[in-house]
Amino acid sequence: MSADYLNTALGDLARTIPGATAVFHANRLDFCCQGHRTLADAAAKKGISATDVIVQLEALKPGVSDARDWQQASSAELVEHILARFHMRHREQLPELMRLARRVEQVHGDRPDCPNGLADHLSCMAQEMESHMLKEEQILFPLLLQGQQAIAGGPISVMRYEHEQHGEALDEIIRLTDDITPPVGACNTWQALYRGLEEFRQDLMQHIHLENNILFASSPRATGYACCSKG
Structure with a gap:
């Protein structure tokens, strides 16, 4: 094995x-x-x-996970889950993370370990993700739910490419924050920011995983990882 x-x-x-x-x-x-x-x-x-x-x-024990096996779900169920669990959640997370990041930069910007530039980076990321999610909600997901996988192949390729860009944006968060590790003596706001960043990172990776590896896999033109092959 x-x-x-x-x-x-x-x-x-x-x-x-x-x-x-x-x-x-x-x-x-x-x-x-x-x-x-x-x-x-x-x-x-x-x-x-x-x-x-x-x-x-x-070491993982079979059957102990309470997470749903989304491979067994219908496309409609998975889309509903993605919209409620991730699209809505990201729209809540990013404004708060931006607020916390700006506060940390304002108060601790003179420290060498301060993540200066993080707030602006999160702002750009929020704009890009909002555009991406709207394209999924208004174009791609309706095509998939109507069973038009062949027509959806082109939009799926675009979404995969944008997912790769989201991954690069997460890498920049990692770089700016020393792997999302708060420094010794970090204030409560700084620690709250990094806890939120780690939650956001995990949520976004799970979000992309469900789309790339499960939802999009049914499209004959979108199988494999053609748009995620850099590096």
């Missing part, structure tokens, strides 16, 4: 092993935008031990 894990794409592992996404989050492995990479390749690029990750995956 370990050899199979090594040579299996992260997106496939995330889709088929309950609890795998938590392991990938803990090891900072991108199973959504870079889900085409095998575990062996992804671990090597991250500079971590693939064997350690496999041990964590094999």
